[in-house]
Amino acid sequence: MAEISYRDAVTRGIAQEMSRDPDVVFLGEDVAKPGGCFKATVGLYEQFGGVRVRDTPISEQAILGAAMGAAMTGLKPIAEIMFSDFIAVCFDYIANEFPKSRYMSNGQTKCPLVVRTANGAGSRFGAQHSQSVENWCMMIPGLKVVAPSSPIDVIGLMAAAVRDPDPVIFFEHKSLYNSKGEVPDGEIVDTLGTAKILRAGKDCTIVALALMVPRALEAAERLRIDYGIDCEVVDVRSLVPLDTKTILGSVAKTHRLFTVEENPRLCGWGAEIVSIVADEAFYDLDGPPVRITTPHIPLPAADIMEDIVLPTPQRIVDTIRRSLGS
Amino acid sequence: MSTAKDRVPAGSGLNDDIGEKKRLELYRSQVRLREAEQRAFDLFLQNLVKGTSHLSLGQEAIAAGFAEAMVKGDLSFCTYRGHAHTLARGVPVEKVLGELMQRDNGLMRGKGGSMHLTSEEHGVMGSYAIIGAHLPIACGAAWRAQYRGDKDVSVCFFGDGTTNIGAFHEALNFAAVWKLPVVFVCENNLYMEYTPIKDVIPIPQPAADRASAYGLERILIDGNDADIVYRTAQKAFARARAGEGPSLIECLTYRHSGHSRADPAKYRPEGELEEWKKHDPVNVYRERLKQFGVKDDVIAEIDASVRKEVDDATEACKAAAPPSLDIIFTDVYADGGWAWRN
Numbered sequence: 124m125a126e127i128s129y130r131d132a133v134t135r136g137i138a139q140e141m142s143r144d145p146d147v148v149f150l151g152e153d154v155a156k157p158g159g160c161f162k163a164t165v166g167l168y169e170q171f172g173g174v175r176v177r178d179t180p181i182s183e184q185a186i187l188g189a190a191m192g193a194a195m196t197g198l199k200p201i202a203e204i205m206f207s208d209f210i211a212v213c214f215d216y217i218a219n220e221f222p223k224s225r226y227m228s229n230g231q232t233k234c235p236l237v238v239r240t241a242n243g244a245g246s247r248f249g250a251q252h253s254q255s256v257e258n259w260c261m262m263i264p265g266l267k268v269v270a271p272s273s274p275i276d277v278i279g280l281m282a283a284a285v286r287d288p289d290p291v292i293f294f295e296h297k298s299l300y301n302s303k304g305e306v307p308d309g310e311i312v313d314t315l316g317t318a319k320i321l322r323a324g325k326d327c328t329i330v331a332l333a334l335m336v337p338r339a340l341e342a343a344e345r346l347r348i349d350y351g352i353d354c355e356v357v358d359v360r361s362l363v364p365l366d367t368k369t370i371l372g373s374v375a376k377t378h379r380l381f382t383v384e385e386n387p388r389l390c391g392w393g394a395e396i397v398s399i400v401a402d403e404a405f406y407d408l409d410g411p412p413v414r415i416t417t418p419h420i421p422l423p424a425a426d427i428m429e430d431i432v433l434p435t436p437q438r439i440v441d442t443i444r445r446s447l448g449s
Numbered sequence: 450m451s452t453a454k455d456r457v458p459a460g461s462g463l464n465d466d467i468g469e470k471k472r473l474e475l476y477r478s479q480v481r482l483r484e485a486e487q488r489a490f491d492l493f494l495q496n497l498v499k500g501t502s503h504l505s506l507g508q509e510a511i512a513a514g515f516a517e518a519m520v521k522g523d524l525s526f527c528t529y530r531g532h533a534h535t536l537a538r539g540v541p542v543e544k545v546l547g548e549l550m551q552r553d554n555g556l557m558r559g560k561g562g563s564m565h566l567t568s569e570e571h572g573v574m575g576s577y578a579i580i581g582a583h584l585p586i587a588c589g590a591a592w593r594a595q596y597r598g599d600k601d602v603s604v605c606f607f608g609d610g611t612t613n614i615g616a617f618h619e620a621l622n623f624a625a626v627w628k629l630p631v632v633f634v635c636e637n638n639l640y641m642e643y644t645p646i647k648d649v650i651p652i653p654q655p656a657a658d659r660a661s662a663y664g665l666e667r668i669l670i671d672g673n674d675a676d677i678v679y680r681t682a683q684k685a686f687a688r689a690r691a692g693e694g695p696s697l698i699e700c701l702t703y704r705h706s707g708h709s710r711a712d713p714a715k716y717r718p719e720g721e722l723e724e725w726k727k728h729d730p731v732n733v734y735r736e737r738l739k740q741f742g743v744k745d746d747v748i749a750e751i752d753a754s755v756r757k758e759v760d761d762a763t764e765a766c767k768a769a770a771p772p773s774l775d776i777i778f779t780d781v782y783a784d785g786g787w788a789w790r791n
């Protein structure tokens with residue numbers, strides 16, 4: 124057991140898989156010798172060499188296209204897109220190529236690859252380097268989408284993503300890179316499509332993802348201390364496949380649902396969860412499901428503005444307290 | 450056409466570098482592509498080909514020349530104009546027509562359609578309908594070959610218009626710096642959909658005149674002469690297999706039909722089609738065979754057997770059932786299904 128950072132967990136997760144399987148290769152901009160723009164891959168180049176860990180030109184389409192061609196013909200590439208916002212310049216691969224090839228070829232082709240990318244706000248980089256874009260990927264049939272919130276989940280879900288036979292988009296949160304957590308020694312392998320109940324409670328269910336998870340946990344603690352409200356906190360972890368059983372099970376117990384989403388409001392992942400709960404668990408609910416999201420605006424850069432627009436523990440507390448009538 | 454000097458030197462006889470056996474294969478392949486594409490067009494007019502189709506009529510020498518130079522294990526990456534490249538790798542005509550006609554005997558049982566022909570067992574790694582998307586993908590397959598020490602070459606076909614999209618330039622640069630065993634083949638048929646390529650580029654040749662930007666040799670060939678195409682392909686493949694990196698080959702050609710479906714191609718200047726038909730690749734090659742002393746009955750036998758394959762395929766497709774609807778939900782994910790939740 125050791126305490127390591129979320130950043131170091133990225134390196135450890137990739138190293139674990141590269142050590143296990145010589146077909147795992149890693150490419151991206153400034154990822155090899157420089158160790159990544161966020162220093163999340165330091166040491167991989169030294170450990171595995173320049174043939175397996177490769178710096179690329181600034182060519183996002185070439186990076187993802189090459190990852191796909193390599194995956195189709197037998198490798199298990201991990202490709203980095205430096206900031207998740209840049210997915211927009213290579214979206215063809217994410218929207219049209221990775222997820223459609225198996226289906227269109229009637230099962231002839233495969234695409235086992237991982238795209239890892241730094242997602243989310245908190246760095247005051249403004250509207251083109253701070254977005255939370257997991258919902259861009261969630262809406263595409265054929266993709267899998269994960270977003271871990273802790274170092275142990277980074278390692279375990281990275282292993283699961285690399286070993287998965289489908290294309291997986293792996294959202295790391297920029298503002299979590301410095302966070303720390305206990306991680307056991309030895310190999311860690313998790314399962315895609317599983318949510319985790321991080322805190323049991325009986326009064327309401329809070330479903331959160333990535334950076335919103337620690338905020339939901341903090342809000343839950345304050346709600347208990349200040350208002351005696353007992354919240355259950357579910358870390359979704361995997362948007363596709365989606366562990367609806369855990370979410371529906373929690374709502375059946377608490378009878379109230381809150382989602383905490385960093386993405387701008389329209390078509391955020393929480394909307395899908397609310398719709399599933401409304402369809403399938405309407406009579407479990409004692410009140411309307413409530414989504415707590417970033418408003419539908421481009422992200423402002425200045426810290427005092429960015430801080431207001433993202434869901435904060437305070438906003439979560441206030442929303443839940445008001446909704447539950449305490 | 451500036452390529453006359455590359456044509457077969459007079460009197461070089463049957464024992465030249467290509468040889469009679471390969472020449473007959475090149476001829477058979479071109480006739481087969483011609484007949485199959487012509488049939489696809491006829492079936493389209495009969496409303497038996499649904500959706501769309503993009504024919505390679507007039508461009509057969511490129512598909513045949515490259516495919517005949519490829520060996521088992523080499524990989525083809527095609528565009529929506531991919532019937533010819535798919536057939537040229539040995540995929541049965543019935544499989545291709547079946548897919549165009551959306552029947553259960555189609556190559557992908559109707560799940561892909563004419564623009565996405567794929568036959569992994571023949572090395573046809575897909576036909577891509579987003580302009581330029583497959584150039585980086587071909588780089589990735591070539592990267593795998595380089596990484597594993599495999600000797601196969603990835604061959605990527607695309608049109609003149611494709612040289613103006615970002616992915617083209619990203620892929621060329623990427624392949625050149627990584628020295629990948631990939632061969633990029635630009636089929637310059639002078640038009641994008643309806644606009645002439647010359648109206649949208651500041652240089653005469655869309656691919657060849659850009660090769661130097663990526664440190665590559667300028668290669669511009671007569672794409673209507675299968676011998677020239679075949680020799681050029683062999684040279685590029687040898688270079689790729691030797692670890693010397695990619696090639697970019699621009700093949701001058703012309704499509705006899707419209708861009709897609711029943712496009713009458715009214716945007717072409719009068720006489721242009723007729724002028725190019727004088728340099729029809731199938732006719733050029735039939736003359737070539739005669740020049741080398743191949744008897745008329747040998748040629749006629751090839752023509753007849755190809756015609757029979759296409760006729761039989763047509764009948765089989767007309768008789769084939771539509772695809773069974775249970776496959777709508779298969780192969781979204783690798784587990785064979787489409788489940789996105791538990």
Ligand SMILES: Cc1ncc(C[n+]2csc(CCOP(=O)(O)OP(=O)(O)O)c2C)c(N)n1
Pocket residue numbers: 530578579580607608609610611612638640641642708
């Ligand atoms: C990204 C993208 N833009 C536009 C199109 C529509 N489109 C399909 S074919 C075509 C023309 C392509 O011309 P060229 O590369 O010369 O190939 P050709 O059709 O002549 O073989 C266009 C614009 C597309 N499929 N993808």
Ligand SMILES: [Mg+2]
Pocket residue numbers: 608609610636637638639640641642
């Ligand atoms: Mg063209």
